[in-house]
Amino acid sequence: MTNTSTTPKPLVLVVDDYQDAREMYAEYLEFSGFRVAEAKNGQEALDKAFELRPDIILMDLSLPIIDGWEATRRLKNDDRTRTIPVVALTGHAMTGQSDEAKGAGCDSFVTKPCLPDALVDEVRRVLATRGGPRAG
Secondary structure, eight states: OOOOOOOOOOEEEEEOSOHHHHHHHHHHHHHTTOEEEEESSHHHHHHHHHHHOOSEEEEOSSOSSSOHHHHHHHHHTSTTTTTSOEEEEESOOSTTHHHHHHHHTOSEEEESSOOHHHHHHHHHHHHHHTTSSOOO
């Protein structure tokens, strides 16, 4: 039997200033059936989000140039990107950090380090609550 699905794979924008982390998450997401774009700082995340319109963004919060909190605020305040779910992917595990990330507009919060399976599960969960990948 041939897979005749024409549904495009969801595009995930992985934003992290550590190349090893970006590559690890990107490789595992691609293995799990996603397309992946990468950004290494907040400005690059904004540029790629506006250009590519990903289905979901994994946003490290401690980033150079523009931090993840500010990048998320800008994404959520722009008509082009406000509906794209943003998952905070961060080592900030202190009490209140999750609420602060949600206050900036993050839709979900994952503490690093996390197992790649747990991250993929969270991406799928968030996309499912949004009705799957966006069309067009």
